[in-house]
Amino acid sequence: MTSQKTREKSKDTPLRVGLAGLGTVGGGVIRVLATHARLIEQRAGRPIQVTAVSARDRSRKRSVDLSDYAWEDDALALVQRPDVDVVVELVGGADGPALTLARAALAADKPFVTANKAMLAHHGLELATLAESRGLPLKYEAAVAGGVPIIKTLREGMAANSVSRVAGILNGTCNYILSRMEAEGLEFAAVLADAQRLGFAEADPAFDIDGVDAAHKLAILAAIAFGAQPDFTHVETSGIRDVRTADIAQAAALGYRVRLVGQAEVDAAGTLLQRVHPTLVPVDHPLAAVTGPLNAVVIDGDFVGRLLLQGAGAGEGPTASAVVADLVDIARGANGPVFATPVAQLAALPPAGSLSRSGSFYLRLTVMDRPGVLADLTAALRDSGVSIESIIQPAPTADDMALVVMVTHETTETAVRRALAAMQEIEAVCGAPLWMPIIANEGSSE
């Protein structure tokens, strides 16, 4: 370990990278390091060179030339190579080869860089414990919001702040779909199909559109922001499958846009709320302006106030840019706790239950267009203790069904869920209702 560390800090000697995973991002890392070799050497104080690579299939045709690098069929062999100082993992997957590689690299005293949000959300605590016990950098800027330096900002730029809230658009696929639904009035399924055709959505889009990817990222951000152990299992997660263009249109009429927002906050009782949910965002809120596949994160710190960071959340260039930024930091000798707070001091914050959350909500139900339905709905709301700010009943559709959209006054999620359960008992109510939290207008809530 001592010789390893000495090597890391010494000048002029290159930082030698073993790269596992040669997909889009892996190819991007090779391209960035080749394109900007001199610039990066200036900024890092020493050259950064890939020496060895590994991927599943050596024979696969790739857009980057690999002839300068040693090849390992088994990524684990990278760890043992004496010409590898740092291991970069771009394999993906919460468990399996990526996790095995992470453990092996850290156990062999090699700094470790990854873009793997799933692995960090699930195993971040174990890996951070291992890294910190050995004094090794474990870096993952690319794991959250792609090229946006949100990890560095939270860890270092906001180091002097207690953070009260993190809210972000953390999945570019969902934001692309919602923005196109908004701009073009198309329904979810049609936009998803087109997004898949254009490469903005995976063939199996579930991880993105069900909010799981955003939840992984949120759990990582919350750990840093609140000095808490990463707690992915308690991120309440809903995706965007059930959002209709009618919801987007009604939200717009009310002065809101619909975004898939990941929000984390610690309340006065010290419980941690983590939620990924389609959310009504006021049009003048910074997240409302985020369109297309962009990511954006808003952080409220007690001294710095509100910061907004926005940029490309995915893609070869942005993600590779973040990976290489981590390598530059390592080449310079930067280190520090993986989640900003030393892992032994990370708090196990109790998760916030639904009861503790108050706010106003958007509710949408599909009902049969017949007299008395509204009276039944409002009675159910009254009986559940939910006070309504407005009810909108757009024109009925051809099949004599109608949407009813309601916005509540400040209430609790518990009351809203009770009301929704009661309303679903009403005969004229068809199918599952949709509810979305509403981010309050600035000034009214801050």
Added chain:
Amino acid sequence: MTSQKTREKSKDTPLRVGLAGLGTVGGGVIRVLATHARLIEQRAGRPIQVTAVSARDRSRKRSVDLSDYAWEDDALALVQRPDVDVVVELVGGADGPALTLARAALAADKPFVTANKAMLAHHGLELATLAESRGLPLKYEAAVAGGVPIIKTLREGMAANSVSRVAGILNGTCNYILSRMEAEGLEFAAVLADAQRLGFAEADPAFDIDGVDAAHKLAILAAIAFGAQPDFTHVETSGIRDVRTADIAQAAALGYRVRLVGQAEVDAAGTLLQRVHPTLVPVDHPLAAVTGPLNAVVIDGDFVGRLLLQGAGAGEGPTASAVVADLVDIARGANGPVFATPVAQLAALPPAGSLSRSGSFYLRLTVMDRPGVLADLTAALRDSGVSIESIIQPAPTADDMALVVMVTHETTETAVRRALAAMQEIEAVCGAPLWMPIIANEGSSE
């Protein structure tokens, strides 16, 4: 130097701060360090403690308790104290005591932290040379955009990128004034007076409203972004005194907002354009959404794409937050070139002349409301080779004067200046015209 450095890196021993300047930001630094002592110790790996302070007037009443700190009447005495590991300069001023202190601290092998944009814009090259020759951190996150971690983002987060352009709203006072003119339809002088009353503008506002403060910050950003020697003297600088609400209204009608934008870019010939100027920003551009005293910076990197950072650009909390973030970095042992590229390798980029700049422009003239004026104006434009996209002549004012607003097609600033000179020769044209560059809509120019 060796003993000093050893001390910086050792754990558990506090990083001891000598603080010069106890105005708003100095008080804020003391408050942040006291409020978050434990949090900062966790993140920095060691305590950060103010040990000695200095300001002009010891007897002045202050909102922070100074009884725990040694007092020095002469800030230079901080440098010599054995219980000061790092000197923080919050005195201000490009030259004078701040510069003397910076030189002395670095010469005495003490890391140096400052919020002083004027000093860095004028003397950054000298100070960086001194710091790097001695291997010392010289950090200045608070000097640009207050609490927004733009220096860290450019230096570290974007280290893997070649930057093509930086554009920012870098002065909160100007943005506050322009936003209020826009929202309330008031003229500049009235809003300025009110801003002074409310503390958003200084009693002597010239530094802010004439664009000098923004120009200092732009020169610093350009140095980091382009690996160039800071070159404040070639920042072309115009302020906002001549912007009228009529300009803002006409810009709005055309789909733009008026912002004081600092822009820096390197063209194909390797010349550096640096300009601070009231600018027409398309309403869907990220900078158009920035209102009130906020700052925001947009950076275009070749791999990461476009990043936006936004937040509070001034004030006690945000600025102190940035100063303490620098201290945390120093406590962790972070170092590296002051302007990201080692100072000896910073290029002396030739300044871009007006001739090299093309784009479209907003022109506004005041004319006597009489027949034939428009014909004379358009003839002057034609003779200068400036092609016009639109001309608007709002209703004449009571005194028979009228505004004429023109938007040019893509042209050069040289041609625009020639046209303006010709138009001022026309008898019916009264007073000085106003011109503003227009940031092109995305897609049309990117």
